[in-house]
Amino acid sequence: MRHKAATAVAVLGLALVSACGGSGAADGTIEITGLDYGFAGVPETAATGAELTFINDSEAEFHEMVVFRVADGEERTLQELLELPEEESESLIEFQGVLVALPGEDGFNPEAEGTSVTLGEAGRYAIVCFIPQGADPAAVEEAMAGATEGPPDLGDGTPHAFLGMAAEFQVEE
Numbered sequence: 001m002r003h004k005a006a007t008a009v010a011v012l013g014l015a016l017v018s019a020c021g022g023s024g025a026a027d028g029t030i031e032i033t034g035l036d037y038g039f040a041g042v043p044e045t046a047a048t049g050a051e052l053t054f055i056n057d058s059e060a061e062f063h064e065m066v067v068f069r070v071a072d073g074e075e076r077t078l079q080e081l082l083e084l085p086e087e088e089s090e091s092l093i094e095f096q097g098v099l100v101a102l103p104g105e106d107g108f109n110p111e112a113e114g115t116s117v118t119l120g121e122a123g124r125y126a127i128v129c130f131i132p133q134g135a136d137p138a139a140v141e142e143a144m145a146g147a148t149e150g151p152p153d154l155g156d157g158t159p160h161a162f163l164g165m166a167a168e169f170q171v172e173e
Helices: 004-015 078-083 086-092 137-144
Strands: 029-035 038-040 045-047 051-056 063-070 093-101 123-128 166-172
Touching (some): 078 086, 078 123, 078 166, 086 093
Parallel strands (some): 029 051
Antiparallel strands (some): 063 093, 063 123, 123 166
């Protein structure tokens, strides 16, 4: 799965521009917080149709929250899926959405101009951050403001997902 596809989605978009329910699953709006390097607020289970929002609590790192559903019957760990070549992992996941956030800011979808990701059908889900360690938030901010042509150079640091910024949860009806 590597980081190229999801990072490209977020970066291209940037260049262009808990309540508990009766089932015990979190529903309504679920606030996820990005940390250096992890996620806080990830429920064990969430209800279909719940909305994920994202806040970047870092003082220095740019973060994203890429949300995807893992194919039914797939039993490999999230770490194993992340280590697969992109060509192999593409058939094992279904992209749900992405929210990006500069340090200390709320997340937004750079392509749809939204501020949440809606969870789809029931199943196994994951959230990850593919931004490389040390990516310059100022370069990202310049690209978002249209001050540079094309996506920003995020460098070649270790993707945050491989530093612990990856989490799983179940979505239930």
